Amino acid sequence: xxxxxxxxxxxxxxxxxxxxxxxxxxxxxxxxxxxxxxxxxxxxxxxxxxxxxxxxxxxxxxxxxxxxxxxxxxxxxxxxxxxxxxxxxxxxxxxxxxxxxxxxxxxxxxxxxxxxxxxxxxxxxxxxxxxxxxxxxxxxxxxxxxxxxxxxxxxxxxxxxxxxxxxxxxxxxxxxxxxxxxxxxxxxxxxxxxxxxxxxxxxxxxxxxxxxxxxxxxxxxxxxxxxxxxxxxxxxxxxxxxxxxxxxxxxxxxxxxxxxxxxxxxxxxxxxxxxxxxxxxxxxxxxxx
Amino acid sequence: xxxxxxxxxxxxxxxxxxxxxxxxxxxxxxxxxxxxxxxxxxxxxxxxxxxxxxxxxxxxxxxxxxxxxxxxxxxxxxxxxxxxxxxxxxxxxxxxxxxxxxxxxxxxxxxxxxxxxxxxxxxxxxxxxxxxxxxxxxxxxxxxxxxxxxxxxxxxxxxxxxxxxxxxxxxxxxxxxxxxxxxxxxxxxxxxxxxxxxxxxxxxxxxxxxxxxxxxxxxxxxxxxxxxxxxxxxxxxxxxxxxxxxxxxxxxxxxxxxxxxx
Numbered sequence: 001x002x003x004x005x006x007x008x009x010x011x012x013x014x015x016x017x018x019x020x021x022x023x024x025x026x027x028x029x030x031x032x033x034x035x036x037x038x039x040x041x042x043x044x045x046x047x048x049x050x051x052x053x054x055x056x057x058x059x060x061x062x063x064x065x066x067x068x069x070x071x072x073x074x075x076x077x078x079x080x081x082x083x084x085x086x087x088x089x090x091x092x093x094x095x096x097x098x099x100x101x102x103x104x105x106x107x108x109x110x111x112x113x114x115x116x117x118x119x120x121x122x123x124x125x126x127x128x129x130x131x132x133x134x135x136x137x138x139x140x141x142x143x144x145x146x147x148x149x150x151x152x153x154x155x156x157x158x159x160x161x162x163x164x165x166x167x168x169x170x171x172x173x174x175x176x177x178x179x180x181x182x183x184x185x186x187x188x189x190x191x192x193x194x195x196x197x198x199x200x201x202x203x204x205x206x207x208x209x210x211x212x213x214x215x216x217x218x219x220x221x222x223x224x225x226x227x228x229x230x231x232x233x234x235x236x237x238x239x240x241x242x243x244x245x246x247x248x249x250x251x252x253x254x255x256x257x258x259x260x261x262x263x264x265x266x267x268x269x270x271x272x273x274x275x276x277x278x279x280x281x282x283x284x285x286x287x288x289x
Numbered sequence: 290x291x292x293x294x295x296x297x298x299x300x301x302x303x304x305x306x307x308x309x310x311x312x313x314x315x316x317x318x319x320x321x322x323x324x325x326x327x328x329x330x331x332x333x334x335x336x337x338x339x340x341x342x343x344x345x346x347x348x349x350x351x352x353x354x355x356x357x358x359x360x361x362x363x364x365x366x367x368x369x370x371x372x373x374x375x376x377x378x379x380x381x382x383x384x385x386x387x388x389x390x391x392x393x394x395x396x397x398x399x400x401x402x403x404x405x406x407x408x409x410x411x412x413x414x415x416x417x418x419x420x421x422x423x424x425x426x427x428x429x430x431x432x433x434x435x436x437x438x439x440x441x442x443x444x445x446x447x448x449x450x451x452x453x454x455x456x457x458x459x460x461x462x463x464x465x466x467x468x469x470x471x472x473x474x475x476x477x478x479x480x481x482x483x484x485x486x487x488x489x490x491x492x493x494x495x496x497x498x499x500x501x502x503x504x505x506x507x508x509x510x511x512x513x514x515x516x517x518x519x520x521x522x523x524x525x526x527x528x529x530x531x532x533x534x535x536x537x538x539x540x541x542x543x544x545x546x547x548x549x550x551x
Binding site: 006009010012013014016017018020021023024025027028029031032035040086089094099100103104105106107108109110111112113114115117118119121122128131162166215219222223224226227230231245248249252253258261262265266268269272275 | 291294295297298299301302304305308321362363365366368369370373375381385388390391392394395396397398399400401402403418419421422423425426429454479482483485486489490501504505515518519522525526529530533
């Protein structure tokens, strides 16, 4: 009797979550795999083997998209180093830390489309950045930041870093709040310098968060940068700032090629899966407990 | 160094507000300085814009509905995953956690094909269902880790007093869990409010657009009127800054106690 009641309760509590997750995650994941081997036009779905995969790998836009995702990974070490540094400054309650906390978290609150439009104006050829550069006598640095295919992806990376830094700072700061104070006190008694204290205490203590953030950031750079590209460059100039997500969006919904869109989704999913498995192998145990 | 970074992170916001308060002629002659006189007519004009109030309302409906529904479902699931012991419990939790890493763009095409088939594109129901599903993994994960840190003895004494499971959840666990719940509300509300890709695809009709998809239209339609665009951006940022400040007290504590328990 008790066991049956327990079983009923577990089922009732879990059922809504499992149904929705099944519908939003599992069903589409199976379907996208199936669609990637099909030609989909109207109500006519036909299996065509690996044609979609052959097509996307022969499409230069797909290759540029993947390459740009890998380029964006370069920003991760910079984000992490800056985040540790600023989280430590906040943690040590430097003068005015409340103001700094607000200003550093601000980019995290702002919507990417808002940031996109504002930065679009700041980086314009006749925008304020170039205006300042000219006033400072640095005219040789003036560029059409989003208008030249050489600079656009790096300007885009700057905007992404600007936005994503806030979250990393919050997470490391939150972790620092629960570090045992005695560790620092002991180090100070032993006469450790500021730098040494943080290299030998802060970084090891934050290793879990840092590894967690690295994975989050890798995933971000692969699969959460659509908003930046869509509001800032729409993939241009030329195809220089296409990323995989933008490729999927344009292929499936602008060119109405759902089959090729699905095939590129599957490739992106396989890359994600490889990352998740690598992560679970490396840090899985700590993460669940 | 710190000041430089603070300036760097505040400047774009300052630029937005500063420009939003200029009149159009003022902007043309004086692009980067302070406004000569505060022009509040942009504020009025934004709300007089044909679709803006409608988009604002849509964003609020979608955010409130998705955040609340996902919270209730996640609370129930987290309760089951923390207060009962059963064989596949850890398996389910691990599976849900791994879903946190799957980005929505991968599910996009099948969801769109299916939603079109059952006529749920351009409806609140369809998109709220999708948002709710996408919010669930992180919400369940955060609440489960927190519930597990609540001492078992508190729950046991309540069940001896004759509380059933729902009452334990409602009267004991939820009041104790305000920090992680508020953290979730902030993170999830920010996410839905700022979401672009799904809104772009599932809400294509003008009167179902959200603020974020609306902006892209707004920007191209008022491209010449930069101050008006900036005022529009400023207005849609206000609700999120408010939520952040209201919940700030709980926010960092929630992150410490929940997601990063080590």
